[in-house]
Amino acid sequence: MPETASPLIIRTMRRDELPLTVEWAAQEGWNPGLHDAAPFFAADPGGFLIGELDGEPVSLISAVRYGSTYGFIGFYIVKPEFRGKGYGWAIWQAALARLQGRTVGLDGVVAQQDNYRRSGFELAHRNARYAGQQSAGGPPAAASSVNLVPISQLPPEALQAYDRSFFPAARADFLQAWVTQPGTVALAVPGDGGLLGYGVVRPCRTGYKIGPLFADSPAIADAIFSAVLQHVPAGEPFYLDVMTTQPAAVELATRRGMLVVFETARMYLGAAPAISPDRTYGITSFELG
Template sequence: MTAATIRTMRPDDLSLALDWAAAEGWNPGLGDAACFLAADPDGFLIAEEDGAAIGCVSAVRYGDGFGFLGFYIVRPEFRGLGHGMALWKAAMARLQPGVAGLDGVVAQQENYRRSGFVLAHRNIRYGATTPRPPRIAAAPPVVAADSVPFIVLAAFDRRFFPAERDAFLRRWISAPGHVARLVMGPQRPRALGVLRPCREGSKIGPLFAEDPVAARAVFAALIAEAPPGPVFLDLPEPNADAIAMAAEAGMAPAFETARMYAGAAPTLPLRMIYGITSFELG
């Protein structure tokens, strides 16, 4: 057996990794490849043996102090041969020094603990074939996100993510098929949400909101514009109001991950995070 080589992905490699993610049941977005590459063009690694792709991982750097791991997949017939560990070591090396985060599936959480990752909280994926609009006593106006200057959106996003990610955010809110909606307050946004089409239905993420009313207004606007098929929302379990909102919409738990960090966990306002952006990028 020839030793596997690990290299940075090319754009067409990321499309293959998304196919593998779909096979694992992760339901990637239709436009994820271009958006993810905007976050960090060199942050996606692929392992090859005899010229054939056998595994992948992402190690996306956001500046010098924070990174996020995802896309950790080895093709089933190549598992148990050390290829996964080689990919893992390459990804971790790329994120040093600094804090590394990930959303770990249940089966891998103990392995991540052995690598120094500590549980911060669980994320739960809620879904429904036809979600109901949540109850809103007095809904504020919801507008297109691009109706305000991008610098305003970027400053709002920065409150809910450990690092600046402007290049990614700019692509995420404007990608084909993506719907980005906003509730504005007197001086700054109250809520921002994005819906993206996926292999199956669509997902909402991020959904950041200063208050429950603004969260529900944006959520209702997004599900109203969702294409046919189920809608999913990945929310942090500590946000009890996000769980209540999902329940009001008739959504049920379908999947879970563990948000884990190696290094000092960032302090994020989880009570205002109603939907995380993605399990791959945080």
């Protein structure tokens, strides 16, 4: 009798296994942050699934829960030599089951968007990753009347309160881990009634990514962007992920000579949440929303 194929075992990833998701994402050309594993795990320790055949990892996905009504899918990857065998579909179904009953978001690569539609996801907006190159000596320090301070000098509650306008659920643990990653610079603009904007730049496998970049006006966004860009070394590439439907964000990138190098689409299963696209100048992460 022929041997029976070993079944795919899908289980929750351990903390020490999480760097595998970042490594596979890098192999796909997604250019994750050097230290993304810790904040990703902080968002939802049970939110990362792995599919194994005889103990060998063949598929990954994240299905991160935020609050009680929202979830986000990312890191949907099958090792190339195991594609077309149903292992991706199996772990995709496990991710949807984990987020059942919630509005679910994802940033889908172009090749997968039709598949997501077949699972009930609908397009909300398209995203573009813009890339630039830091000039020799870095950009000149721009004069600005905007008061910028390190986020570390502000109460965590101030950051969390401001962030809630841009994300469908509270994500306090994720935010704290995100803004304190090694090599990361996180700046905010305080106002009388709370923050007026904040931005983060972090080192990635290649260059640096700026995100999120949230601000109450184009001038504030420009000041934050210019300030965090001061921390990108000369000659290094830098990236900003924007909604293509936000003209001020697109203008912020193109004015600096940045070019589109990657595209995704934000899609939702369920009603699209009410957030603040007009004040979103840089998306936090294609992997976790």
